[in-house]
Each structure stands twice: as structure tokens, then as C-alpha cells.
Amino acid sequence: MASPSTTPRPTDAGGPRPVLEAQGIRKQFPGVLALDGVALRLFPGEVHALMGENGAGKSTLIKVLTGVHPADGGTLVVDGRPHAFADPLQAQQAGISTVYQEVNLCPNISVAENILIGREPRRFGLIHWSAMRQRAAELLTELDLDLDVTSLLDSHSLAVQQLVAIVRAVDVSAKVLVLDEPTSSLDREEVAQLFTLVRRLRDRGVAILFVTHFIDQVFDLCDRVTVLRNGQLEGEYPIGELTPVTLVQRMIGGELATLDQLSGRSHEGAAVRAAGVPFLRARQLTRTGSIEPYDLDIHAGEVIGLAGLLGSGRTEVARLLFGADGADAGEVSIEGEKVVLRTPRHAIARGIAFCSENRKSEGLVGELTVRENIILALQAARGWTRPLARATQDELARHWIEALDIRPADPEAQVRHLSGGNQQKVLLARWLLTAPRLLILDEPTRGIDIGAKAEIQKLVARLAGEGTSVLFISAELEEVLRLSHRIAVLRDHRMVATLANDDTVTPERLLTTIATGTDS
Amino acid sequence: MSTGIASAAAQLTRPFAAVSPRTRTRIPLIVTALLLVVMFSVGSVRYEGFLSAQVVLNLLIDNGFLLVVAVGATFVILTGGIDLSVGSMVALSTMLTAWLVESHGWSLATVIPLVLLVGAASGTLMGWIIHTFEIQPFIVTLAGMFLARGLCYTISTESITISDPTTAGIAQTRLYGPGGLFVSVPVVIALAVLVIAFVVLHHTRFGRNVYALGGNESSARLMGLPAGSTKIAVYAVSGLCSALGGLLLTFYMLSGYALHAMGMELDAIAATVIGGTLLTGGSGFVLGTAVGVLVLGMIQTVVNFQGTLSSWWTRIVIGALLLVFIVLQRLMSGRRPAAD
Numbered sequence: 001m002a003s004p005s006t007t008p009r010p011t012d013a014g015g016p017r018p019v020l021e022a023q024g025i026r027k028q029f030p031g032v033l034a035l036d037g038v039a040l041r042l043f044p045g046e047v048h049a050l051m052g053e054n055g056a057g058k059s060t061l062i063k064v065l066t067g068v069h070p071a072d073g074g075t076l077v078v079d080g081r082p083h084a085f086a087d088p089l090q091a092q093q094a095g096i097s098t099v100y101q102e103v104n105l106c107p108n109i110s111v112a113e114n115i116l117i118g119r120e121p122r123r124f125g126l127i128h129w130s131a132m133r134q135r136a137a138e139l140l141t142e143l144d145l146d147l148d149v150t151s152l153l154d155s156h157s158l159a160v161q162q163l164v165a166i167v168r169a170v171d172v173s174a175k176v177l178v179l180d181e182p183t184s185s186l187d188r189e190e191v192a193q194l195f196t197l198v199r200r201l202r203d204r205g206v207a208i209l210f211v212t213h214f215i216d217q218v219f220d221l222c223d224r225v226t227v228l229r230n231g232q233l234e235g236e237y238p239i240g241e242l243t244p245v246t247l248v249q250r251m252i253g254g255e256l257a258t259l260d261q262l263s264g265r266s267h268e269g270a271a272v273r274a275a276g277v278p279f280l281r282a283r284q285l286t287r288t289g290s291i292e293p294y295d296l297d298i299h300a301g302e303v304i305g306l307a308g309l310l311g312s313g314r315t316e317v318a319r320l321l322f323g324a325d326g327a328d329a330g331e332v333s334i335e336g337e338k339v340v341l342r343t344p345r346h347a348i349a350r351g352i353a354f355c356s357e358n359r360k361s362e363g364l365v366g367e368l369t370v371r372e373n374i375i376l377a378l379q380a381a382r383g384w385t386r387p388l389a390r391a392t393q394d395e396l397a398r399h400w401i402e403a404l405d406i407r408p409a410d411p412e413a414q415v416r417h418l419s420g421g422n423q424q425k426v427l428l429a430r431w432l433l434t435a436p437r438l439l440i441l442d443e444p445t446r447g448i449d450i451g452a453k454a455e456i457q458k459l460v461a462r463l464a465g466e467g468t469s470v471l472f473i474s475a476e477l478e479e480v481l482r483l484s485h486r487i488a489v490l491r492d493h494r495m496v497a498t499l500a501n502d503d504t505v506t507p508e509r510l511l512t513t514i515a516t517g518t519d520s
Numbered sequence: 521m522s523t524g525i526a527s528a529a530a531q532l533t534r535p536f537a538a539v540s541p542r543t544r545t546r547i548p549l550i551v552t553a554l555l556l557v558v559m560f561s562v563g564s565v566r567y568e569g570f571l572s573a574q575v576v577l578n579l580l581i582d583n584g585f586l587l588v589v590a591v592g593a594t595f596v597i598l599t600g601g602i603d604l605s606v607g608s609m610v611a612l613s614t615m616l617t618a619w620l621v622e623s624h625g626w627s628l629a630t631v632i633p634l635v636l637l638v639g640a641a642s643g644t645l646m647g648w649i650i651h652t653f654e655i656q657p658f659i660v661t662l663a664g665m666f667l668a669r670g671l672c673y674t675i676s677t678e679s680i681t682i683s684d685p686t687t688a689g690i691a692q693t694r695l696y697g698p699g700g701l702f703v704s705v706p707v708v709i710a711l712a713v714l715v716i717a718f719v720v721l722h723h724t725r726f727g728r729n730v731y732a733l734g735g736n737e738s739s740a741r742l743m744g745l746p747a748g749s750t751k752i753a754v755y756a757v758s759g760l761c762s763a764l765g766g767l768l769l770t771f772y773m774l775s776g777y778a779l780h781a782m783g784m785e786l787d788a789i790a791a792t793v794i795g796g797t798l799l800t801g802g803s804g805f806v807l808g809t810a811v812g813v814l815v816l817g818m819i820q821t822v823v824n825f826q827g828t829l830s831s832w833w834t835r836i837v838i839g840a841l842l843l844v845f846i847v848l849q850r851l852m853s854g855r856r857p858a859a860d
Binding site: 098152172 | 541545728729734736740741746802
């Protein structure tokens, strides 16, 4: 066995022979050795978790397995035969299919076509439409899904699109299914639906590689775990040998102190903060079709959590405060003075900063370096006629790379080569540099690993301690509860409650409020 | 009250948000078809001799070449690309045909396949460059546009009139139907191209890949579809169609000239867009393109019947119409600016 010496004894899981076995996989990117001698085994009929912090090499490994990036070294054996994939099609033909975090289907064609395109049944060289619709309907029924296969994919929710993507992937090749962060944009019920589907596929003998940053889900669903750290294999374990704490320890290398510090709530002093003139006061602020009129006070040094399901209007609340969307009615005052936040420029001038949940499309410029991305907002605030001196730029970039532990610690690295968590930190650095009075964080911890998550949570607590107000949007109730002084709950585009976060607020109470719209 | 204004504003920017996505893609085509009917009805009421089947057939006779070119443009636009070289390719085809037939005495049977091959090959080359070097199609086909137009002048700066009896014979052939109605040979060819294009787009894997590519290119690639070859192929189809369009124009004009088909790429794009194909790709119908061509022809016909208007009014009306349709497309896309 060419496995690195760190590998714990190989464990038997199910079948006699793995359907997929990777050994000594190496992948070099410009300036980064992303994978160094990584091994992975998948057995038929198991759900196998691939865990690791951001930048540990999970995404790269998946891309190597699925033919998106060719490996620079190592062997890949699928079904007893060696393979080197040059593109996703070859990987699919060998029996490996992938469903990515962002749904990779075509919104403009029907559900049936999305499942079967590339493999359409044909008659006389032409597509046999009725056979195709029938086949698609059969595949959906087999997995207990009920959809109109002739409807356009675009008319379905993201969760349903994800399920369609899985149906496609399984039909393409039923040996190995790679699920890359499939749950990060789903709500609880949709996750349950997804898991049912995954279990059904497992029982059919499909090997499933499941990548997630939700620790609970690993213990809910998976049989074995492979942990990566810093581009290297940390080990492979049956789930029974791990507890959540030991798993996290394996992932971050024993630096658990970061999490412990945050285990208690940090909302002491909430009452003090809530006194006096709020930094920002919104009254009956609304935008038709996106959010019903809401009132919100944000005091200096206060963390307001926004809780609610995906699509409940959390982002919309924030966008109005940042001027990204224009309000139809209502008023906003900042430190008692009435203001109109018509565009983000107005909001930035008032000391409001907004970290978007779409860090790629609305925030970072992937082709620019870490340094250039960090100084972007500050430079914009100064105006482009007064460029920052290069020495100042270098100084600032170095400072924030160190302060937020951005890796690789190279100010000249292109941002697109960074992992998700590190990109998020670059975005945070950009806004912190402008010394905002109110920092709006929209899902700052989504899709990033537990270590980076803990650091970002710590940072929020520290900023609030220093007097910065934070509007914190997150789908994870535990996180909202841990950080917030007060929690505003959204449901169906309406702010249904604002709760002071004292000991009476439990995840259950929050869930009830989200589910029923009333605080019981 | 302010809520009333707000909902009115929302109505204005997203009037079709409630309509199902599939219906939404069809609205521009329905609007175009209605427009054609209205124009024909108004023309029939206002002008003597407008209300006749031959007027409709003449639309096809006068615009058959544009239909073929626009069908090619539809393939490209469905993938989200653009081909600006088609007008110049048409001119080059007329020039090449006239030159080889008149100055060199080649037979049409040799010239036609050669011209089609030149069109398809140059389309393939442009597609290959766009795909391999990941260059904006706008830039590559703009270069192709200058190149093809320039090549015309290397053949001759003057118009070459065709006196070859075979060519003239085909050009003047009228195919009669019931009631003394007639069409020309190019019309039949253009309609055949339309039917083939429809079958290809809706009933072959290549056609569906074209739609998938226009819907989301990176998804199409990750789904294992041959994104690269599909992309190259649509430019090849566009090149082939513009060469064929050039041949039809040669029959229509009985000459080859470097100044033929000036700006026809814009007419082809306009017809495609007015026919309901989204410029962003992924949504549209080739039959809609045919209706778009008929609308453009109808505008021309109305201007001719009016008699007092200068022919530039055709361009002005097309421009205005195009603007309206592009705004309509924007409304049709119906996407919300941000979602939680």
C-alpha cells in the first residue's frame, strides 16, 4: 500500500473491493500544492464523508476525481481499472457523477431534458420525445419524486433542482455519486428529503462521496469519513470511531480552543447597549414584493441576528438598509438624523458595510490579488483620483492577512485560487478596512469550514465589543443564538418577531417562531 | 398610497413574474405574430392591391436570402453568441459565384458546393478560434466581417453582372401554384432550410445541446455535453447559411458586388430578436425567426405601398421595433434582482 504513514489501519466497510480507489494523488496549482499524496477509497453501498477545513483540498480532490482538473501524480482505479480523466465526460463514462453545490443544470430546458440530455432516447436519428418523457418520469418515480417532467427547470425551487441533478447523475452512472456541499442552500425539510434520496441510493449499492461542512449531517448520514488537512490525508475512519469533537480535532489539528471560547453566549450587556439613541433606526421600511414593512433599531456595539428560512426575506432586509434596493416607503434615521439610502454609495458614506452572501458574483474580483481586493472599498471611498500609495496598500494587506489569518499569506495571490473561507475573510478585510459603524454580514459562514467559521464568529464578537454594530444573517440557528444580542425572525417576507436573546430563547423557541410566525 | 405606487412600479419592471417560464418565452413570438397580422390588415385597408396572397409570397421572394441567413444567426444567438460576419460572407459568396461563373466560366454545379464549403469552413474557423482561445464571438466575427468584405474587393471593386444563361434561367424560374400564384426557386430552398433547421433544433441531440449551451455553458460542460464542438458547429452552420444566403442573393440580383448585403448581419440579428429569440441565448424558436423576417419584409412593403416615404423609414421602423423587443425581452426574463 502506498498510503501515507499517517493512515490509520484500513477498515473494512461492506464490500470486499472498493469501487473507487485513489492513491498518492498530487495536484499543483500556481504557487500552491493543493493535494499532496492523498488517498481515498469508496466501497459500494456506503455514504462516505470527505471532511476538512477550507483549503484542505476537498474541492480539488473532487475535481480530480471527476475529471475537471487532471491530477499531476498518483493513481486512480475505478472498478479495478486504472483511469486518468481528461474531462467530466470521461469520468462519467467510467461511472463517476457529480452534483455540485451550485446546481449545474440548464434552467431553460425541461426537467426531462435535464435528466436525459446527452442520452436522449432516439428513433430514426431523431429524439424520441414521448419515450424521453416517460423514461424521465420513471426515474423520478423510482426515487419517489413527483414532478411534471415537461415543466422548465427554472420553474422549480433550488432544492428540487438539486434533486433533479442527483437523478440525472445516478442515471448517468450508478457506481459513484459525488455530492459537493449539496445541503448548503437547502432548508431543514429539503435536507431531509435529500437524505432520504441518498439513503435510497446507498441501499441500491451506489457509493456516495458526501462533502459537507455540517458536522451533524456527517453523523446522520455517513458510514465512513476521510479527513484531509492542508492538502494531505489525515486519515480514514469508520463513523463509529469518531465523535463530533474528535472529528473536528482531526480536521483542524487539535486547535479546539477557538470553539470553546465561543461555546457560551456573548450577549451580556445587551440591556446596556439597547439604551439611548440607536445607531440606525428603521421605521415601516418596505419594498413591494420583497419585504413587508418592518421596524428595526440597531444600537452601537449590538449584534442583531436575522433568523428565518431561505427566501424568508433576510437578505432583503439587509439590502434595503444598504441601499442596494430602493425602499418604496418607510424611513431610516442614522444617529437620530433622517437619511435616504438610495444607493450603496449613500450607505457606505454613512458607515454601513455589506458583505454579500454571493461572494463571487457580488463581492470579490477573482482575477485581482488579495491586496487589490482588500483595498477596493477603501479606495472607492477615497475616490479614484487619490490612489493609495503602494507602500500603504502593502502595509494594509499584510496587516489584515495576519489579523484574519488569510491563507496562503501572500498578498499577491489571485483571489480565485483561495478557498471559500479565505475568500470570505478577504471580503471581510475589505469592509473592516473602511472602519464601518454597521457591518452587515449575509451568510458569512456559509460553505466554509469550522475553523474559519469560529474565527469569523470570534471576530464578530470582538467588533461588537469595540462598538461596531453588526447585522448577522445566518441559516444556522445555533450561530445566530450564540452571537446575537437580539434576534429578528423573518417568515414569508415579514418580520414576525424581535426577541431579546436571553436564556429563554432556545433553538426550539426560535424554530417555533420561524415555523408558526408567532412567538410562543 | 405609496404602496400603490410601489406595486405599480413593480408591475412595470416585472410584469410577467407570475407567468410560467415556458409561457414567458413564447410571449415575444405571439406579439410578433400579432404585429404581422395587424400590419397586413392595416395595409389591406389602406392600400389598393395590398390584400393579395401574392403580396405575402413576394415577401418571401424578396427576403428568402435573409431568411436563410437569419436561420443561421438563430443557431448562434441561441448559444448566447453572435455572428457579425454574415453580411460580409453573403457579399463574398455573391462575388465568388459571379467571378467564377462569369470570368472563369466555371459551371454552377462546381461553384455552388465550393461557395458553400468556403462559408462553412470560415464559420468553422471562427468558431474554433472563439472556442480555443476563449475570445468574445463579437470580436472574432467582427474580424471575420472585415476580412470577408475585404476579400470581395480583392476579386473586384466593380459589380460583376451575371449573364450566364443557366444562372439567369434558374433566377427567372417561377414555380406556379393554384390561382396564378408563384414563388421563385430560392423561396423553396429557404423554406426547406427553415424546416431542416426546425427539425435539427428541436429533434436532434445537436439542437438540444445548442439550447443547453445557451442556458448555461459551464453546466452544459459539466453535464458532459460536447460544449466545444457544439459551439464550433453553430458558427459553421451560420457560415454555411450565409454562403447559401449569398447564393440566393446572387440569383435575386444576378450579380456579385462587394457592396451587396451591407448591414445584413444586423437585419438577420433583428429578425431573430423580433422573432422571440433571447440575445442572451437559451430561449427562442427558429420559426419565430421566420416570422421576424416576414415582419421586416412587411415594413418594407408598407413603405413601398405608401410611396411617399423614403426607404430609410424602413430602417427607422426596424430600429424602433428592435428597441421595443429588447425591452420586452428584458421584462420577459422576469428574474428578481436579488433573492434571499
